[in-house]
Amino acid sequence: MFQPVNWFIGLRYSQSRSRTGFVSFITFFSIAGILLGVASLITVVSVMNGFENELKTRVLGLVPHITVATSPDDDSVRQSLLTLPEVARVTPLEETEALVQSASGMSGILVQGINPGLEQDSIIASHMIAGSLSDLSPGQYQLVIGQALARKLNANIGDNIRLILPSRTMFTPMGRVPLQRNFKVAGVFNLGSQVDDTVVYLHQADARKIMRKKGSENQLLRIYLHDAFDVTQLMPKLEAQWPTLEMTTWQQSQGTLFSAVKMEKNMMWLMLGLIVAVAAFNIVSALVMVVNDKQGEISILQTMGLNKAGIVQIFITQGMVNGAWGVMLGTGLGLLLTFTLNPMLSLFGINLFGAGYVSQTLPIVLAWSDVGVIVIGAFVMSFVATLYPAYRASQTLPAEVLRNE
Structure with a gap:
């Protein structure tokens, strides 16, 4: 059971300064890394969603979803x-x-x-x-x-x-x-x-x-659906109703293009996700240093009756507080960048497109489901990163530590 006193001590540890400035330096950069990783993921994924939506609108608005040859x-x-x-x-x-x-x-x-x-x-x-x-x-x-x-x-x-x-x-x-x-x-x-x-x-x-x-x-009939991705479910019905008619779908003519865009988006998720993962696991090194720095205090808490589970909870709390700061600030920065990216590009006179392109602004679509996945994923990585240092802290032997103090 999670005790309030354990949460309180972990919270105080996250706010206190280390005796060595290097630990504070590593902690700061672990938070900054998560912040930048989360912000980058939200912004880049929103832009990728915009380009994917633009592609669907322009290509699938023009290319027939199903083509049928009839008299x-x-x-x-x-x-x-x-x-x-x-x-x-x-x-x-x-x-x-x-x-x-x-x-x-x-x-x-x-x-x-x-x-x-x-x-x-x-x-x-x-x-x-x-x-x-x-x-x-x-x-x-x-x-x-x-x-x-x-x-x-x-x-x-x-x-x-x-x-x-x-x-x-x-x-x-x-x-x-x-x-x-x-x-x-x-x-x-x-x-x-x-x-x-x-x-x-x-x-x-x-x-x-x-x-x-x-x-x-014969002429061709171009069939446009309300949702082009319903073609997979609709084709068996059409083929059963008109088995003699020759039919082709947009997936046969344009499927490779959309597969390439999807793969590019997945690779972007992977690369930026790794940035968040690396930043989250900086928490490991920061917490290990904190554990070494707090050996005496851990031993005193143990002699006062705090069990190993309580020690684990303290350092999980400290690590999660650091992770939460990075995730919350990164989410705020990512949303700010997403909503102001085009105005900022316009303010600094940056044009990412040629003169022949119809729209001179980045297509941006913010999907709250993506934001949720990014936030939850970052929290999970932060939690996993706290497990080893917390376990190591729980293995402290008070007698040996206090004898050497």
């Missing part, structure tokens, strides 16, 4: 998919590789034919900086391009640019040449990613025409 004449599959509670929206897609050319240059791109009426909630629609997806009309041969591509081609709203499809050909007096057609720029978007330079959007009807697709040829 454009049969809308029953799309309507059935929309009835599923996990599904947010389902949009048709035509896709092919092409070249785009203007008077200023040429670039390889990915052409995506969409239904503008079904894309009003898409990430592209919310990042339009000129024009609108609704400006795309069938038969008008218009397209929407990214800001980076518009700069490369020196193209503005209303300009004509040439779309060339190497995979499709047409006969001319000069022989067979790649299919090509002029398109008018109807809109410009800016996602701040590679998509701005590599993808253009047409109306689905225009895309099928230039791709020379017949009415019966």
Whole structure:
């Protein structure tokens, strides 16, 4: 049973100065090490959470969570998919590789034919900086391009640019040449990613025409879920309901990217956790020195009737008080840094991103569950670090110590 007197003595030991300044020096640095380790973990993990969330928003907001090949004449599959509670929206897609050319240059791109009426909630629609997806009309041969591509081609709203499809050909007096057609720029978007330079959007009807697709040829359905990570549970249901349809998931196309981010985050946890562990185990050396310094006092307490368990409790209390100071101050500093990191970077004129990046601030997401894990983990490490010195103190032999005093 933990006695108040043992707690009181341990608390007094944590506040008293050692006879040798070196012990106080080691104690201070063990507290400072835990402080910096906890603060670093909270700040860095919050930034990593922000980047992970940004990646989910940008990549999984654009990349379809599930892709299904269906007939454009049969809308029953799309309507059935929309009835599923996990599904947010389902949009048709035509896709092919092409070249785009203007008077200023040429670039390889990915052409995506969409239904503008079904894309009003898409990430592209919310990042339009000129024009609108609704400006795309069938038969008008218009397209929407990214800001980076518009700069490369020196193209503005209303300009004509040439779309060339190497995979499709047409006969001319000069022989067979790649299919090509002029398109008018109807809109410009800016996602701040590679998509701005590599993808253009047409109306689905225009895309099928230039791709020379017949009415019966399959289109793709892009399925977006409320939570992209529900795809693992949903796929067996879809495959059971439509066993003949070919389906692919974002995990097959983008899974490697997210696995790399997760591994990077785990490695960051490990490295910064080791900093906290090293700092926590500085408590071991500090407490061992305190035990050596307090041999006489320990012996007196034992002769007054304090048992070994009481001695252990005293030094566990002292070590945990030091650990608690480091954890509490580190948590406070970590939260302060997390909430003020972007203002401080702005104050000192530090820009961590290039001019082409949409957001010029660090994406930060503070997860209180992570803070809880960090705090509890630091306390556990501090507790473990006190066990050996406390046990060593309990093995003091009063007769030998007092004989030599």
